[in-house]
Amino acid sequence: MSNKLLEVKNLKKTFGGLKAVDVEHLSFNKNELTSVIGPNGAGKTTFFDLVSGFQQGDTGEIYFKNKKITKTQPYKISRLGLIRTFQLTKVFDRMTVLENLMFSGSSIKNDSFFQSILNTSSSKKYESDLEERAFEIMQDLNIEKMSESYARELSGGQKKLLELGRSLMKNPDLLLLDEPLAGVNPKLAEDLLEKIKNLSDQGITILMVEHNIEAVMKISERVVVLAEGKVIAEGTPQTVRSNDKVIEAYLGTAHE
Amino acid sequence: MNISAKWITTLVLTFSSLALVFVLNPDGQLRILANLLTFAGIYALAAVGLNVHFGLTGLLNFGHASFMGVGAYVTLLLIPHAAGREGEINENGLPFLLALLIGIIAASLFGLLLGLPAMRLRGDYLAIVTIAAAEIFRLLVRDLESITGGVYGIINFSSALQKYRPVFFDEAVISLDLAPAQIWVGLLSWISVFLVLLLLKRLSSSPWGRALRAVREDEDAVRALGKNAVWLKLQSFMLGAGIAGVSGVFLAFNYGFVETTIFIPLLTFYVWAIMILGGVGSLTGPIFGSIIFWAIISETDKIASLIFENADGQQLAGVRFMLVGLLIMLLMIFRPSGLLGKKEELLLNVK
Numbered sequence: 040m041s042n043k044l045l046e047v048k049n050l051k052k053t054f055g056g057l058k059a060v061d062v063e064h065l066s067f068n069k070n071e072l073t074s075v076i077g078p079n080g081a082g083k084t085t086f087f088d089l090v091s092g093f094q095q096g097d098t099g100e101i102y103f104k105n106k107k108i109t110k111t112q113p114y115k116i117s118r119l120g121l122i123r124t125f126q127l128t129k130v131f132d133r134m135t136v137l138e139n140l141m142f143s144g145s146s147i148k149n150d151s152f153f154q155s156i157l158n159t160s161s162s163k164k165y166e167s168d169l170e171e172r173a174f175e176i177m178q179d180l181n182i183e184k185m186s187e188s189y190a191r192e193l194s195g196g197q198k199k200l201l202e203l204g205r206s207l208m209k210n211p212d213l214l215l216l217d218e219p220l221a222g223v224n225p226k227l228a229e230d231l232l233e234k235i236k237n238l239s240d241q242g243i244t245i246l247m248v249e250h251n252i253e254a255v256m257k258i259s260e261r262v263v264v265l266a267e268g269k270v271i272a273e274g275t276p277q278t279v280r281s282n283d284k285v286i287e288a289y290l291g292t293a294h295e
Numbered sequence: 296m297n298i299s300a301k302w303i304t305t306l307v308l309t310f311s312s313l314a315l316v317f318v319l320n321p322d323g324q325l326r327i328l329a330n331l332l333t334f335a336g337i338y339a340l341a342a343v344g345l346n347v348h349f350g351l352t353g354l355l356n357f358g359h360a361s362f363m364g365v366g367a368y369v370t371l372l373l374i375p376h377a378a379g380r381e382g383e384i385n386e387n388g389l390p391f392l393l394a395l396l397i398g399i400i401a402a403s404l405f406g407l408l409l410g411l412p413a414m415r416l417r418g419d420y421l422a423i424v425t426i427a428a429a430e431i432f433r434l435l436v437r438d439l440e441s442i443t444g445g446v447y448g449i450i451n452f453s454s455a456l457q458k459y460r461p462v463f464f465d466e467a468v469i470s471l472d473l474a475p476a477q478i479w480v481g482l483l484s485w486i487s488v489f490l491v492l493l494l495l496k497r498l499s500s501s502p503w504g505r506a507l508r509a510v511r512e513d514e515d516a517v518r519a520l521g522k523n524a525v526w527l528k529l530q531s532f533m534l535g536a537g538i539a540g541v542s543g544v545f546l547a548f549n550y551g552f553v554e555t556t557i558f559i560p561l562l563t564f565y566v567w568a569i570m571i572l573g574g575v576g577s578l579t580g581p582i583f584g585s586i587i588f589w590a591i592i593s594e595t596d597k598i599a600s601l602i603f604e605n606a607d608g609q610q611l612a613g614v615r616f617m618l619v620g621l622l623i624m625l626l627m628i629f630r631p632s633g634l635l636g637k638k639e640e641l642l643l644n645v646k
Contacts, residue, residue, distance in 0.1 A: 091519065117521035125519070131512035134505070142509045143520045145502050150522065152530055155501035156494070166502065209520060 043105070044069045044213055044244050045090065045121075050099035052085055052268075059085040060096070061268040067213075067246055072239040074255040075248045077265035078288060083248040084126055086265065087215050091123040092116045103213070120212035124219065126248075128198040132191035136182060136201055139190050140173035141166070144208035176204045180234065196223040199231065207238070214238070216247035220254055232258055256280065264288070305634040309583050312590035319597040329473050331593045333481030335585040337545045340488050342569040342581035343495065344538030350576035351499060352531040353511030355422035358409070358429030359539055359566050364558035365405045366540020367547040368436060368443060370398030376452035378444035384451050391455045395544060402540025403533040405432075410532040414525050426560065437555040448554030449547075456480070456548050477549065484545040491538055492578055499578065507531050568623055574636030583634055591619060 046066040052059045060082040067073055075083050088094040090101055092113035101109045108116050117123075131139050148154060149165050177183035180200045185193060190201060199219060206214055219235065220228045228251070236258045239245050249255050255262060256276040264272040264279060266288040272279050279285055316331070317324050341363055348354040373394035377384040388394065413424040436443045443449070453476065460479050468475040498504050509517050510527050517524045547553040565588070573584025592615065599614035600606060606614070632638050 093515070093518075113515075113518040114521050114523050117519055122521075123519050125515070129513045129516040129519075131509050131516065133512055134508055138505055138508075142502075142505050145506070147522070150502045150506045150527075152498075152503050152534075155498055155503035158497065158501065162502075205516075205520065 042068045044103070045246070046102040047090070048100045048102075050086075050089060050096050050101065052082075052089060052094065052096045058082075058268045060089060062086070062099075062270055065263065065270060065273075067244065069244055070239070070242055071260050072236070072245045072258060073247075073261045073263060074259040075246065075263045075265060076250070076252065076255055080267075081265040082268040083265055084217060085268075087123060087217055087248060091121060091215060117209070120209075121215065122206045122209050122211035122213070123215035124202045124206055124217055126217040126221065128195070128202050130190040130193070130198050130201050130205070133189055135187050136177065136190055136193070137170070137173055137186040139201055139205055140176060140208050141169050143205040144169050144172060173204075173208065176207055180204050181230075196227045196231075199223055200227075203231070203234070211243060213244045213246065216245065216249075218248055218250065220249055220251050228254065301635060305583050308634065309586050312587045312594075315590055315594045315598075319594055325471060326473060327593060329478055329481065331589040332586070333477055333484065333549055335589040336481050336484035336488055337542050337549060338566060338569055338589065339581045339585035340484055340491065340542035340545070341539050341566045342573065342585060343488065343491055343578075344535040344542065345566050345570050346576065346578075346581060347495065347531055347535035347538065349570065351504065351511065352507045352528060353418075354528060354532060355418050356425045356532070356535070357422045357560070357563055357567075358425030358427075358432075360558040360560060360562040361425075361429035361432040362402045362406060362536040362539035363543030363546060363562065364429075364432060364436065364555075365543070366398045366402040366537075367543035367553055367558075368449075369401040370394045370540075370544045371449050371452050371547055371553055372442070373397060374452055374455040376449050376455075378442075378447075378449045379440055380444075380447045382447070382450060388455065391459070394455075395541070398544055399537045399540045402543070403537040406532040406536030407529060410529045414528045414532070426563075429558070429560065429563065433555050433558050436558075444554070446554060448552050450552045453548060453551050456483075476551075480545055480548045484542070484549075487541055487545070488582065491541075495578055503530075568619065571623065571633055572626060574633030576637065577633065577635040580633055580635040587634075588619075591622060595619070 043066045047062055048064055050060055050062045075086065077083055085094065089096050092108065092111050092115070095110060099109070100107060103116065103119055103121055106119065108119065108121075131142070134142070146165075149162060154162055174183060174186070177186055180203065182193075182197055182200050182204070185197065190198065193201060199222075203216070203219065216235070219231060223231060232254050235245060235247070239258075259276055261274065262276050262279040263270060264282070264285050271284045271288060272282045274282075313328065316328050320327055341359060344362070345356065345359050348356045372378070373389045374391055375384065375386050375388040389397070409425065409428050413421050416424065437445055439445065440447070457476055457479060460475060464479065465475045468478045506517075506522060506527055509522070510524050510531075514524045517527070543558075546557065550557065569584040569588045570581055571584075572588055573580025573582065595615040595618045596611045598618070599611045603610070603614065626633070
């Protein structure tokens with residue numbers, strides 16, 4: 040099936056006696072917006088870490104664009120077009136918002152030592168194109184007023200936006216969003232959700248971990264439910280919502 | 296504090312610390328001034344190199360002395376010199392500039408060698424590895440007597456640099472009753488400081504410098520964005536080490552000899568003090584930090600002898616370190632970002 044962008048087989052990761060991730064098979068199709076939900080400690084973030092190369096699984100294989108990326112360095116996975124964000128936002132605090140974005144978009148060649156010393160007219164052109172692109176993204180995310188502020192001066196929600204923008208500078212094929220709405224006020228959360236939906240419509244495949252169930256159900260095309268590292272349900276929001284196991288493990292009996 | 300106020304404070308402190316030389320010394324003031332400015336230039340260069348590591352990239356390097364040492368030893372062994380107890384002069388050698396270039400490359404490669412295993416470690420561990428590696432280097436140099444001259448060191452190499460001294464320079468310096476050899480080393484080291492700063496000014500505002508700052512801020516995010524953080528750190532380590540290598544060469548020429556006790560950890564900590572004083576991450580900070588630091592080092596004896604009337608030389612030397620320590624404490628309390636550092640880019644973990 041050529042429609043598969045990411046495929047995970049037999050992926051296991053244990054911490055001591057604890058099975059953090061134990062996924063037999065999961066695949067994610069192009070252009071799909073999938074949410075991974077589950078109670079705290081279900082292995083969602085560990086799953087992201089494994090896929091993005093930040094942690095190594097004990098067993099199993101991961102394929103991205105039909106290429107095996109198991110035991111591959113995170114930066115190499117990222118260069119293939121799989122970009123992730125972090126649960127605890129990781130912005131470059133003592134760099135400006137603009138610098139955060141431009142660093143992200145800059146190519147390896149543009150970053151190189153000798154290219155930087157030479158500072159040719161073509162690299163100046165590259166930089167100004169980069170700046171233009173960064174401003175487009177800032178405008179889209181409503182943070183262009185902050186372009187010269189240090190990232191540490193932003194509010195929690197703005198940092199989330201910056202991190203999203205920084206990922207977009209890479210023109211990702213697959214975007215892994217780790218709790219994009221955590222700590223964001225309801226109004227901004229709605230905007231962010233709208234943005235994520237738009238990105239999905241633009242053709243970026245999105246995989247996100249999120250606790251805000253209402254948000255998840257609203258925009259996801261598919262939902263995967265993890266509990267104790269295992270996939271206990273997957274499918275459209277409607278089927279998952281009515282699944283008994285899910286209600287028991289996650290939504291709780293109080294949920295109507 | 297705005298930029299101009301910051302600069303005024305810095306300049307006032309710099310000139311008043313230099314004025315101490317004239318106030319506290321009845322005679323030979325110019326000689327003392329020349330001596331301290333020469334050391335200041337050499338140490339400023341070392342601090343600029345350290346600033347690439349810590350200020351720009353956030354690498355905790357506590358083995359700076361070894362980079363200076365590698366640069367010095369490799370360069371000196373390649374030019375005409377006399378090494379060891381016998382002290383036989385080896386007349387065959389490379390021209391100074393070529394030897395210096397190889398010395399810089401050697402220091403950079405030593406940085407690479409050290410960095411390859413160490414860069415995979417985080418912050419504090421790098422500090423431990425570098426401090427240990429610097430001591431290993433120093434002890435190796437001490438024990439490999441047949442090559443490095445061991446505890447007897449290397450001498451008789453000065454002419455390789457001093458022979459380029461122009462006649463008019465000598466005449467001008469002698470007319471001021473100063474030693475041309477030292478002024479020459481001092482002048483060249485200050486020229487190097489400015490050349491290196493020009494290069495760094497270009498680099499730190501470039502995409503490369505931006506990438507290093509990103510590494511300083513968050514390595515995981517750098518990796519997640521497809522950049523090779525380890526390689527970036529290695530490049531930074533090599534550049535800073537190369538700059539330290541040049542400073543080590545000038546230090547050796549200023550002493551006129553080189554031996555292993557020069558490159559002790561204390562040297563590293565002096566350079567750290569200068570960098571913190573000038574402002575971590577500030578390009579020009581080390582210049583002023585170094586001048587003020589050396590003015591204090593050279594004048595504390597006299598200040599101390601004014602306070603303690605019957606102290607002997609050893610006791611006065613102790614007071615010197617106390618005063619330097621006090622200075623750094625006061626600085627950390629009142630200006631934790633150093634003289635010229637940006638408050639927003641404060642790197643040390645103080646509020």
